[in-house]
Structures are given as C-alpha cells and as structure tokens.
Amino acid sequence: MFVIVSRYLIPKGFRGITLFPFIIVSEHDLKQNPVMINHEKIHIRQQIELLILPFFIWYGLEFLIRWIIYKDKNTAYRNISFEKEAYANEKDLYYLKQRSFWKFLSYL
Known part of the structure; x- marks a missing residue:
C-alpha cells in the first residue's frame, strides 16, 4: 500500500x-489521519x-442502481x-485484523 498526495487525482467533493x-x-x-487511512485500507481489502477489476465493476453498478x-x-x-x-468501521483501527472474508456482503 502506498499513500500519494494529489488534489488532481481526487474527484471533486472527495478527500481520498x-x-x-x-x-x-x-x-x-x-496521510497522518488514522481514520481516513483505515477507511481506505478497508477498500484495499x-x-x-x-480481484480488483470486479470490485470496480460491482462498485459502479451498485452506485448506478442506488442512484436510480x-x-x-x-x-x-x-x-x-x-x-x-468502510464508514461503519473506519474508527475501529483493529477492524481489519478481525474482519471476515467478503464482510461487505452483510452491508448489502
């Protein structure tokens, strides 16, 4: 995991x-905000x-469905x-140590 700082790569209205x-x-x-970094680490997991690409396809489709x-x-x-x-667990800095596989499914 690498943390990069760039205002130009972030969509308007987002911080990361x-x-x-x-x-x-x-x-x-x-970069030094543990809650922000933990939120993003949850997305890494x-x-x-x-397997990366299916994540973005699912993310986009789910966004479109929920927008409708x-x-x-x-x-x-x-x-x-x-x-x-990610939002529900971003403040729990130990969350990823005990998180079960595909836990996001329980948030559907």
Missing part, C-alpha cells in the same frame, strides 16, 4: 480514493477480495455496500 495498491489523498495532513433508487448521488454513494462497511 483507493486504486489498489494506492491510496490517494487530497492533502498532506490526511475489498479490492483484493474481489434514491435519485441522489450522495445518498447513492453512502449506500454502496463497500462504503457502508
């Missing part, structure tokens, strides 16, 4: 993004479990199973 094996954050101080359901991009984003798992 994970593209295995990289965590890209918008500001230098976010999810990407590994789904909620008719709001932010609500759709927050209800993606991968994001629900």
Whole structure:
C-alpha cells in the first residue's frame, strides 16, 4: 500500500480514493489521519477480495442502481455496500485484523 498526495487525482467533493495498491489523498495532513487511512485500507481489502477489476465493476453498478433508487448521488454513494462497511468501521483501527472474508456482503 502506498499513500500519494494529489488534489488532481481526487474527484471533486472527495478527500481520498483507493486504486489498489494506492491510496490517494487530497492533502498532506490526511496521510497522518488514522481514520481516513483505515477507511481506505478497508477498500484495499475489498479490492483484493474481489480481484480488483470486479470490485470496480460491482462498485459502479451498485452506485448506478442506488442512484436510480434514491435519485441522489450522495445518498447513492453512502449506500454502496463497500462504503457502508468502510464508514461503519473506519474508527475501529483493529477492524481489519478481525474482519471476515467478503464482510461487505452483510452491508448489502
């Protein structure tokens, strides 16, 4: 895992993004934010479990389905199973040590 700082690689309105094996954050101080990094590490684990490319396909399809359901991009984003798992557990810095395989499925 590598943490990169770049405002230009982050979509507008976001502070970070994970593209295995990289965590890209918008500001230098976010590299030292344990909650932010843990959130992104959860996405790294999810990407590994789904062999990377299927993760992004699933993520995109789930976003589109939830956007149709909620008719709001932010609500759709927050209800993606991968994001629900990451947001629910980002403050638990030991979460990945005890997380079960494909745990994101319980957030569908």
